[in-house]
Amino acid sequence: MxxxxxxxxxxxxxxxxxxxxxxxxxxxxxxxxxxxxxxxxxxxxxxxxxxxxxxxxxxxxxxxxxxxxxxxxxxxxxxxxxxxxxxxxxxRVLLPGFDAYLRHESRAIGIRCFAAQVVPGLLQTEGYTRGTMDLSEPVETLDARTAGRIDRQAILTRDKPPEMMFVLDESVLRRPVGGQKVMVDQIDHLIGAAQSPHIQIRVMPFHRITPVALVGGLILLSFEREADLLYFETGSVGQLVDREDVVFKAGVHFITMVGEALSQAESIEFMTQAREIYL
CATH class of the missing domain: 1.10.260.40 (lambda repressor-like DNA-binding domains)
Structure with a gap:
């Protein structure tokens, strides 16, 4: 076929x-x-x-x-x-460069992600996903993007899911993507995901100024027998990087961000409080 x-x-x-x-x-x-x-x-x-x-x-x-x-x-x-x-x-509707990333994401045993603007795709609810999209696009395009993003989340429930750590900038929780109800559902989903033994979610509050966190979002993928990869987006193009020095430096920056972010327990409490503003 x-x-x-x-x-x-x-x-x-x-x-x-x-x-x-x-x-x-x-x-x-x-x-x-x-x-x-x-x-x-x-x-x-x-x-x-x-x-x-x-x-x-x-x-x-x-x-x-x-x-x-x-x-x-x-x-x-x-x-x-x-x-x-x-x-x-x-x-057909993927961001240029993102299809290459997806081929590697499904094989990863570890995923580290810093989200500077919106909730990472692996943690999005369907309502939130649709809230991030340009409604002037054709319905078929929006449906395809939504389905693709939700289908990616199958790796979270596979027999051996990857070990994942997400650092979310506070703006991710404050930006009312999709409206109040969508945000309540989304934050509930994040709090639920943080209970998983394979997922850590840390919040970077506004008052903790960390220069490396101002550069933008990034994703680091780790594999069983291959070197780590770095993925980031610039404008409307995604870039997958395998240069060891660049990937290593990004890993160091991520460790710095984790150190500056709230602990897992503090982050859950912070998300719970952020949820209140949408009720």
Whole structure:
């Protein structure tokens, strides 16, 4: 099947062609297939012309009806194409340079992050994620970005999650992204995440002036058998750095920020108090 990096539009065409081919091989008219699935012939026609967005449930229904390979595990032929469409769509809307970072993030055994502006993507709620986005963008683009960001969080619940430490500038808690309710939910989520044995969250309050924290956000990835990597963003471009001297210096800066930030217990209390202003 086509790879995840293909154009999502080409994958939609591929889905339509596969649906038509499978229906015809089963010697079914559009009306007969529609009858079996409990939809209208017009709906099947639109799917075969790529005039309709393919929903996940539709692909599961098709796999079940045609008994495609893997259908009993919700991983049939049509569902796999749907997954590829989603992934390709997310790839299209990523910040330049961020796709390279994502390939490494999923393999990391350690993640250290200083967030200078907004809650890190790995800790965002869906409401907060949408609150960070430009609503003038097409709905499909916003949906793809949101789904991609939330899907990244699967590494937090895998069998062996990475050890993570986040330092949040106080401004992250004070900036009302998405409105009051979204911020209450987001801070609750942060407090809950801080209870995990694999996650530490420290807050850098305004009154602690640390020059290295004024430079901007950064992420450091650690691996089992490879050297650490540094990721940061400048303007609208993300940069992944593997130069040992640069990565080492960033690691030293991160240690400095941790030393200046509040302790884990103090940070939880600080977040609890910050939450009150949104009630």
């Amino acid at each position: 086509a790879s995840d990096q293909q154009d999502p539009d080409a994958l939609r065409v591929y889905f339509s062609e596969e649906l038509r081919r499978t229906r015809q091989r089963a010697k079914l008219s559009q009306s007969q297939l529609a009858n079996a699935l409990g939809c209208t012939p017009q709906w099947i026609c639109q799917l075969e012309k790529t005039d309709k967005t393919v929903s996940e449930q539709t692909t599961l229904d098709l796999d079940t009806y045609f008994k495609t390979d893997g259908w009993h595990q919700d991983d049939g032929h049509f569902h796999r194409i749907h997954t590829a469409i989603r992934r390709a769509g997310r790839h």
